[in-house]
Amino acid sequence: MSSxxxxxxxxxxxxxxxxxxxxxxxxxxxxRFIAEKIRPDGRTFDEWRNVSVxxxxxxxxxxxxxxxxxxxxxxxxxxxxxxxPELDRPExxxxxxxxxxxxxCSPKFKPGPPTEEAQVLSDRLNEALVASGALSxxxxxxxxxxxxxxxxxxxxxxxxxxxxxxxALLAMLGALRNTTLPKATYNExxxxxxxxxxxxxxxxxxxxxxxxxxGVLDTSHVLSDPTAFEEPLMDVMLTVIVDDRGELIxxxxxxxxxxxxxxxxxxxxxxxxxxxxxx
Amino acid sequence: MSSTALRSIxxxxxxxxDGVDGSARFSFRxxxxxxxxxxxxxxxxxxxxxxxxxxVEVHVRPLSSVPGTAEKSRGMAIREIVERxxxxxxxxxxxxQVVVQALTNPTPGYALLAAEINACTLALINAGSIAMRGVVxxxxxxxxxxxxxxxxxxxxxxxxxxxGGGCFAFLxxxxxxxxxxxxAPPCEDVWSTYSARPGSSxxxxxxxxxxxxxxxxxAEVWQCMKNNIRRQKMVGEAQSPEEVVVKMxx
Numbered sequence: 001m002s003s004x005x006x007x008x009x010x011x012x013x014x015x016x017x018x019x020x021x022x023x024x025x026x027x028x029x030x031x032r033f034i035a036e037k038i039r040p041d042g043r044t045f046d047e048w049r050n051v052s053v054x055x056x057x058x059x060x061x062x063x064x065x066x067x068x069x070x071x072x073x074x075x076x077x078x079x080x081x082x083x084x085p086e087l088d089r090p091e092x093x094x095x096x097x098x099x100x101x102x103x104x105c106s107p108k109f110k111p112g113p114p115t116e117e118a119q120v121l122s123d124r125l126n127e128a129l130v131a132s133g134a135l136s137x138x139x140x141x142x143x144x145x146x147x148x149x150x151x152x153x154x155x156x157x158x159x160x161x162x163x164x165x166x167x168a169l170l171a172m173l174g175a176l177r178n179t180t181l182p183k184a185t186y187n188e189x190x191x192x193x194x195x196x197x198x199x200x201x202x203x204x205x206x207x208x209x210x211x212x213x214x215g216v217l218d219t220s221h222v223l224s225d226p227t228a229f230e231e232p233l234m235d236v237m238l239t240v241i242v243d244d245r246g247e248l249i250x251x252x253x254x255x256x257x258x259x260x261x262x263x264x265x266x267x268x269x270x271x272x273x274x275x276x277x278x279x
Numbered sequence: 280m281s282s283t284a285l286r287s288i289x290x291x292x293x294x295x296x297d298g299v300d301g302s303a304r305f306s307f308r309x310x311x312x313x314x315x316x317x318x319x320x321x322x323x324x325x326x327x328x329x330x331x332x333x334x335v336e337v338h339v340r341p342l343s344s345v346p347g348t349a350e351k352s353r354g355m356a357i358r359e360i361v362e363r364x365x366x367x368x369x370x371x372x373x374x375x376q377v378v379v380q381a382l383t384n385p386t387p388g389y390a391l392l393a394a395e396i397n398a399c400t401l402a403l404i405n406a407g408s409i410a411m412r413g414v415v416x417x418x419x420x421x422x423x424x425x426x427x428x429x430x431x432x433x434x435x436x437x438x439x440x441x442x443g444g445g446c447f448a449f450l451x452x453x454x455x456x457x458x459x460x461x462x463a464p465p466c467e468d469v470w471s472t473y474s475a476r477p478g479s480s481x482x483x484x485x486x487x488x489x490x491x492x493x494x495x496x497x498a499e500v501w502q503c504m505k506n507n508i509r510r511q512k513m514v515g516e517a518q519s520p521e522e523v524v525v526k527m528x529x
Contacts, residue, residue, distance in 0.1 A: 116351055116354075116355060119348045119351040119352070120348070120351055120352045120355045122348045123348040123349055123351065123352035124352065126348070127474070130477065132477065133476075133477025133478045241474075243480060245480075247480030247481070247482065248475070248480055248481050248482060248483065248486070249474060249475055249480055250472070250473065250474030250475065251471075251472070251473050251474075251486060252471070252472040252473075253468070253470070253471045253472070254356065254359050254360075254469075254470045254471075255359065255363060255469070255470070256363060256467065256468065256469060257467040257468045257469075258468070260487060263483070263486075264483055267483050
């Protein structure tokens with residue numbers, strides 16, 4: 001079968017064959033690694049990718065953060081605007097989170113209107129920020145019924161390598177922690193709000209929390225922090241959001257039955273992870 | 280707040296929609312109702328077809344205004360549930376199109392999502408063209424303030440008392456492994472979400488309890504679905520099966 005000219009396949013040939021196999025049979029490729037108790041990128045099942053957070057890099061925004069979780073890179077910027085509050089909630093400001101997955105971050109996203117994945121992520125991030133109550137909306141009030149702060153928290157993914165939800169939530173919290181708002185005073189006579197150029201104060205964030213995502217393969221192999229290659233092959237996806245006191249804020253599980261021990265183990269891992277990410 | 284909440288479930292597949300293969304309406308109570316329609320297997324767009332299995336498309340429409348990110352998120356949840364419960368490999372290169380219309384305003388909890396999931400299941404059964412591994416029944420649960428009681432979400436007035444909650448969807452099928460409780464077949468989880476309202480949190484014991492409460496409530500929903508289907512008239516029948524008395528000839 002082998003030609004007479006090639007007796008030893010070179011390392012480059014082997015790598016090429018492995019890549020072709022990965023493309024043609026992704027699930028079998030992953031299962032071969034799982035059988036050896038390791039993942040294609042060299043991590044063990046429980047290992048997380050390295051996380052780096054860089055806050056305050058965008059000077060034109062009121063707050064910003066850049067998060068790198070392995071290869072997944074997300075930039076988040078916070079812009080504050082003054083708006084009139086809703087009639088039935090005159091003392092509450094607005095928090096508008098949004099994430100965009102443009103074509104630049106991955107070949108699976110095409111240019112055009114936001115894909116379903118981006119919309120679903122935006123909705124989940126909105127739920128997570130609201131459910132945790134990390135920022136009290138009444139702290140954004142300038143003058144009840146007349147002027148409130150609106151915070152637009154916009155994330156953009158620069159490179160997508162799986163687990164965008166965890167990275168985006170981390171980026172949003174980092175940007176919110178980095179945000180400073182100018183001191184605003186509402187003048188009742190003129191109906192205008194004046195912002196001070198000199199005094200800026202940070203946002204009163206009440207809670208710190210982190211989210212952890214797991215993928216479960218064949219009901220027994222739990223892979224934490226899946227990459228873009230592993231994500232579509234998982235049977236069950238589980239996301240746990242835990243605050244820094246170790247209490248659960250929300251859990252979402254889609255795909256199938258996971259045993260209670262697996263669930264408990266994931267929750268405990270999420271707690272450890274939240275403590276690690278505290279700094 | 281007790282399990283009598285489920286007594287006001289209303290299911291209707293009788294006056295079906297004409298242009299689709301199957302449709303059904305499900306409501307937990309008059310203020311929480313959804314209508315679902317299923318067409319499939321039909322031709323898929325070339326870009327959307329999958330060589331080995333059917334593609335599932337779910338469109339969720341709210342009662343008022345255009346569909347937004349919340350609807351997309353519910354649509355993705357329903358799509359994952361349909362993909363897990365239907366045998367898609369039997370219809371390669373086709374499309375299963377599910378359209379869900381919310382008939383009431385969105386609830387602060389997950390009751391509308393649960394009603395939509397149940398309506399989809401009934402529409403799939405009504406269509407009869409796609410084989411399913413089992414019947415998916417979903418319920419929403421809420422947690423009461425000062426917290427350890429989890430109960431099935433009842434009505435809007437209770438919302439002020441609720442401190443969070445979630446939605447659990449279970450797949451019921453006699454082919455699945457597991458204990459048979461009462462008349463309902465064994466079930467397995469297919470989708471779930473559980474969260475606490477701002478300022479509070481929960482622990483894993485509560486999550487396990489919530490799942491058990493939801494499992495029992497879902498079994499009741501399954502029974503309601505079965506009773507309703509039993510009473511339905513099939514195409515071509517003059518009377519429903521229950522009215523016909525079958526006599527054995529010896």
